[in-house]
Amino acid sequence: MSLSIGIVGLPNVGKSTLFNALTKAQNAQSANYPFCTIEPNKAIVPVPDSRVSALSELVKPQKTIQATVEFIDIAGLVKGASQGEGLGNQFLANIRESDAIMHVVRCFDDEDVAHVDGSVDPVRDAEVIETELILADVQSLERKLDRVRKQAKSGEKQARALTTTGDALLEHLNAGHPVVTFADKNNEAARQLIKELGLLTAKPLLYCANVREDELDGSATHFQDLEAYAQSRQARVIPICAKMEEDLAALDEEEQAEFLASYGVEDSGIKRVIQTGYNLLGLISYFTAGPKEVRAWTICDGWTAPQAAGVIHSDFERGFIRAEVVDYATYLEKGSEAKCKEAGVMRVEGKEYVVRDGDVVHFLFNV
Numbered sequence: 001m002s003l004s005i006g007i008v009g010l011p012n013v014g015k016s017t018l019f020n021a022l023t024k025a026q027n028a029q030s031a032n033y034p035f036c037t038i039e040p041n042k043a044i045v046p047v048p049d050s051r052v053s054a055l056s057e058l059v060k061p062q063k064t065i066q067a068t069v070e071f072i073d074i075a076g077l078v079k080g081a082s083q084g085e086g087l088g089n090q091f092l093a094n095i096r097e098s099d100a101i102m103h104v105v106r107c108f109d110d111e112d113v114a115h116v117d118g119s120v121d122p123v124r125d126a127e128v129i130e131t132e133l134i135l136a137d138v139q140s141l142e143r144k145l146d147r148v149r150k151q152a153k154s155g156e157k158q159a160r161a162l163t164t165t166g167d168a169l170l171e172h173l174n175a176g177h178p179v180v181t182f183a184d185k186n187n188e189a190a191r192q193l194i195k196e197l198g199l200l201t202a203k204p205l206l207y208c209a210n211v212r213e214d215e216l217d218g219s220a221t222h223f224q225d226l227e228a229y230a231q232s233r234q235a236r237v238i239p240i241c242a243k244m245e246e247d248l249a250a251l252d253e254e255e256q257a258e259f260l261a262s263y264g265v266e267d268s269g270i271k272r273v274i275q276t277g278y279n280l281l282g283l284i285s286y287f288t289a290g291p292k293e294v295r296a297w298t299i300c301d302g303w304t305a306p307q308a309a310g311v312i313h314s315d316f317e318r319g320f321i322r323a324e325v326v327d328y329a330t331y332l333e334k335g336s337e338a339k340c341k342e343a344g345v346m347r348v349e350g351k352e353y354v355v356r357d358g359d360v361v362h363f364l365f366n367v
Helices: 015-023 050-059 090-096 122-153 157-174 188-197 221-232 242-249 253-262 269-281 305-312 314-318 328-334 337-342
Strands: 003-008 041-046 063-065 068-073 100-106 205-210 236-240 283-289 293-300 320-327 347-349 359-365
Touching: 003 015, 003 090, 003 269, 015 041, 015 068, 015 242, 015 269, 050 063, 050 283, 050 293, 050 328, 100 122, 100 269, 122 157, 122 188, 122 221, 157 188, 205 221, 205 269, 221 236, 236 269, 242 253, 242 269, 269 283, 293 305, 305 314, 305 320, 305 359, 314 320, 314 359, 320 328, 320 337, 328 337, 328 359
Parallel strands: 003 068, 003 100, 063 293, 100 205, 205 236, 283 359
Antiparallel strands: 041 068, 283 293, 320 347, 320 359
């Protein structure tokens, strides 16, 4: 499995510039006018994880494969997008493909960079996008409820439960509130509706505040206003200078470290975005290491060994026998799987074992 993040926002807020930086793909057009992005740009990006590099250097495999994230740069939305305004609501469908949403919000003043609404107001801009996502959810839910109500009239028990919960959720949305703040979002009927319809405002949300280079510390008023708004929406917000990140992407690793240090920043934008995305979705990584391949695998935190094995191949889960496990730090200290076994630090775990972040695992199975 891999993480997919849809990048949304008003036109001309720096989405495509940030996409270029995050993916190191300089082919996503960016320009100082609205609707520069017409078709959604997609890119598969390796997850920066120093543990993979260290394991690879130790094992010296034929190939090294990192976990990946798919970024989807979606055309700028405007007020009325759910009704076809701007480039229309077809772009909302692209967001449904994503596991999480990253909403880029402009948090800097610059007379030379046009704003679609003529002024910079992060909270207003965030509300515009949220409203369009809510309206899109209303449309999806209304169509579903039209069908379910007919089934409920015939006495179908599940349909009655879906109708009761669906009506309450519809009222919540029509009041201008996202699904994520719906009090009963975790009951069985709500979970079914959210999953089946792919409701947009139920997805984990990360606000990406596009700030100036000298405002990365989060002290600027625009950023603080957005941060307060994000907290009310149970969302996270991180400051990123999209232009600086684009410049950073053109440097080698040593130059990047020096560049970041000059601004008092430890990690690049891509690392912070991906780490936050993993946290939002409850994802972790485990590793397999051998002469043919060192590889990072993405799973949900809390998965058992057979579930984790299934990410490699369904046969691994179906025929799971046991897992031989050692934590990353110990593996690195001992130097190889064989030496871990010799030292007695490689554990044998069964079907109930919950895989931890950083585990180095060798699965045994029989089909």
